[in-house]
Amino acid sequence: MAIMNVKALTFDVFGTVVDWRSSLIREGEALGKAKRLSVDWAKFADAWRGLYQPAMDEVRSGRRPWTKLDDLHRESLDKLLAQFGIKGFTEAEIDHLNRAWHRLDPWPDSVPGLTRLKRKFVLATLSNGNVALIVNMAKYGGLPWDAVLGAEVARYYKPQPECYRTTAALLGLAPGECMMVAAHNGDLGHASEVGLRTAFVPRPNEHGPGSNRDVTPARQWDVVAKDFQDLATQLGC
């Protein structure tokens, strides 16, 4: 079986490992309460995430030079603060809110599952999040990565193939020795085109209740697991 050769698992992070939406809502509500604001923070979180792909597209297309995700997040945040009519934040408060992305909560199975998987595999991030963001998030949530790689190190945003290829190369592995783990069929499709093996772990609550995005595997991925504990079991950890 092809997955016998897998030496490293490469992880999508936002949505797959951490629950960005609930965490942003939590951070927004805490700040909103302190500042006595009336804001729909769920709407705010969705709008912020909504600006994610268009912001990266500017970089992917070459229309702007490499810009790390912290800076793209900040530009989107500035737009949204204006759009939602939120005023009176200090620079330090805006920066703190922007770094909410560094303080996203892991799904309940993430840390115990990764801890099991780490015994047998190299665990690397293959995220569009910049290194500092992913490192700080790992400290915050106790995520036991062996290596923080992905977009900023490759200087290409997913799903550009160089992002997957460079991550495998930095690990000293052929693409087929890496398995992409993601809650998103699209990410797995692009990883697969470059030769990575694939594991789908659906996160039905990523976009909040009632969402129907990526709840089932779109193709026959190498592994389909219900969470990271199940993934560890299926991979013999």
Add this chain to the structure above:
Amino acid sequence: MAIMNVKALTFDVFGTVVDWRSSLIREGEALGKAKRLSVDWAKFADAWRGLYQPAMDEVRSGRRPWTKLDDLHRESLDKLLAQFGIKGFTEAEIDHLNRAWHRLDPWPDSVPGLTRLKRKFVLATLSNGNVALIVNMAKYGGLPWDAVLGAEVARYYKPQPECYRTTAALLGLAPGECMMVAAHNGDLGHASEVGLRTAFVPRPNEHGPGSNRDVTPARQWDVVAKDFQDLATQLGC
């Protein structure tokens, strides 16, 4: 005190965290015994390390394009096998010996010291070793890095300033928020020129018994510790 601002410790690895010389001798002797060879493996290890700086100089000078340390090690190894008259190794055996650099033993205080330091600081490697080498070594020896950065990610070998600067930048930190930890006065001097804080941890046995290289601090570094446990104590961990 300036070191109050330090958020990340960036580590030299070869010699500072791991005992490359004893480990290479151990690997050489095991292979030599299996192949019934009579080789002075201490001499071999020193000769291999002796080709380290000249090999990187070719890259630093721009005379050759970026080449990762695994490949430089391999070229040096091929030369030394000829020079020492060692014959009859298969390609797999030569590759295994080359990867002895992925299986270097930590000094006895390294893992317990790093484990304490990790509670308070981001721990990143700032080594000339390539990512796969450092990741595999961490798996082998249980080194709890938060991030594997340094030369291959920066695409500059130490002591070129870009290597230190890029590592700090990827951590999202100013140079003064990083403290370089090394057993080598030269490394600390170059880190200091770029603005990093400095911690000297002498490893008097790095070059074998009777060596007098780097046994004492050449300047008044921010911290001088006798090992990583002492470093943890001095940094309040």
